[in-house]
Amino acid sequence: MRIKQLVLFAGAAVLSFSAAAGPQAGTERVEVVGSQPAQVRMKPFMFDRVQGEYGLEDGRVLTVNGTVNGKGRVLTADLGDGPMEIIHVGKDKFVAIDKDVRFSFTGDRIPDEVVVSTAAGKVLALAKR
Template identity: 60%
Template sequence: MRTKLLLAAAATLFTLTATAGPQGAGTERVTVVGAQPQQARMAPFMFDNVQGRYELDDGRMLTVTGKVDGRARTLYADLGDGPTEIIHIGKNRFVAMGKDLRFAFERPNSRRLPDTVRISSLAGRQLALAQR
């Protein structure tokens, strides 16, 4: 009985020692995937109204274009570095997929077309202001 107990304890100690040591140190890769923003339903008129060219306060141009594929509508924002898909998250707000950018389209109450776009980081720091 005592021998079985000693063998079990030795096996447990050996197992714990083997798993506690570094395994493949320096060769493991950790991939962190952030939460995807929740997409909100976008009215057809909003899809049409946000498209256009906006002059940024730093001299660059923001171009928002759309693509329709059957019933799917996709918007893209281009700040001069190539188009990036943006998704509607509600209340005239969009986020860029794969980038730290948020777009808030603002329009006066009397107009349907937005005339101002505030571009900020996801943390809320304003990066640019655009006028149509």
């Protein structure tokens, strides 16, 4: 008899907790965003020298533009699907804000090649000026 009472009590408790949780229980969406690498101060010549158009292997064009506004110098990169802001994170390396895209510029004075990759190192495109 005691076991039946415990089972009934446990069932009632589960129902009351379910009702208290409401109809949205378990339907919330949690979005996990990785941290952005720390931005490194960019020298003025770096800002100027990375800007331009780079031809991608697949025929598209990578366009890097710069603007100067109230918050300083801003670089954007466009792979053909709209511009994304990029920040300088180290020697000739940039990352897109809130996207898993990295840009590594190579060349002596003026970059003539850009490797576009993911954070994991998967190469997405190779671009040449």
